[in-house]
Amino acid sequence: MEHRRYLKILFAVLVAFIAVNTLTSVAFSDSGHKHRHHGAHEHGAGKLQLILDGKKLDLVLTVPGADIVGFEYKAKSKEDKAKVEAAKDKLKDADSLVTVSSEGSCEFSEGKAEIKQDGAHNKWKISFHAECDTPSKVNELNVSAFLKAFPRIKRLKAEAVSDTKQFAGKISKKKSSVKLW
Numbered sequence: 001m002e003h004r005r006y007l008k009i010l011f012a013v014l015v016a017f018i019a020v021n022t023l024t025s026v027a028f029s030d031s032g033h034k035h036r037h038h039g040a041h042e043h044g045a046g047k048l049q050l051i052l053d054g055k056k057l058d059l060v061l062t063v064p065g066a067d068i069v070g071f072e073y074k075a076k077s078k079e080d081k082a083k084v085e086a087a088k089d090k091l092k093d094a095d096s097l098v099t100v101s102s103e104g105s106c107e108f109s110e111g112k113a114e115i116k117q118d119g120a121h122n123k124w125k126i127s128f129h130a131e132c133d134t135p136s137k138v139n140e141l142n143v144s145a146f147l148k149a150f151p152r153i154k155r156l157k158a159e160a161v162s163d164t165k166q167f168a169g170k171i172s173k174k175k176s177s178v179k180l181w
Contacts, residue, residue, distance in 0.1 A: 043067060046153055048171060050160035050180070052138055057106055057130040059098060059141075065115065065122040067152040072121045087124075088113045090149055094128040097146040104138035106130040135162070144176035 046063030065072040069083040091097070094108035108130040116123045132138055141160070147153055158178060160167040165181040 044152060044154040046156050048143070048156040048158045050141060050158070050167075052132070052135055052160070052162040054163065055132050055135050057100065057104075057132050057135070057138065059094075059128040059130075061124075061126040061146075061156065063124055063126070063150075063153055063156075065124055068113075068124050068150055070152070074117055074122070084115070087150075091126055094130070097143070097149060098128060099142045099145075100130070100132075100138050101140045104135060105133035106138065107132075138162075139180050140177060141171075141180055142177040143171055144173075147171075147173050147176050 043064050043066050046061055046067065049060045049062075051058045068087050069075075069080070071080065071083075075081045075084045091111045091113045094111040097111070098108070100106050108128055111126060111128045114125045114127070116125060141158075143156070154173060156171040158167070158169050158171050160180045162181070167178075167180045169178055171178055
């Protein structure tokens with residue numbers, strides 16, 4: 001009987017939360033104007049995710065396009081298209097942009113950049129993949145060369161996970177190397 005009462009209270013709280021959330025959204029929406037809500041992003045800031053699964057290391061950075069090429073709209077002019085291609089070429093050379101503990105003996109393959117356009121804004125998803133001979137020795141990440149190559153990026157929110165460990169922290173121009181675990 002006590003369990004049933006608990007479920008009723010939990011359900012009531014959930015319904016109240018949804019109702020308040022819905023009412024708040026309606027109250028603060030710009031009624032009468034149709035627009036798409038873009039995910040909030042901050043220029044100069046991005047996200048870095050590192051996954052170490054066995055000997056495989058995947059590093060994904062997500063940043064606003066303005067921080068990579070200086071604009072977020074879809075490139076149309078020859079000059080803008082050239083900036084996009086130059087940035088993509090630079091991002092192919094993962095070894096020159098990011099390093100992990102040398103004791104891990106990781107070898108990066110070619111980096112890839114994917115541009116996700118959302119209206120007038122775009123995000124760049126940059127992926128680096130490596131094979132590590134000694135993954136247990138991978139305990140440090142350095143992105144100073146990446147931050148120098150793309151100086152508009154001021155900070156990255158970093159998250160890392162392995163088979164047995166996890167890390168969350170911040171990377172900046174002043175602190176571009178972090179101990180992962």
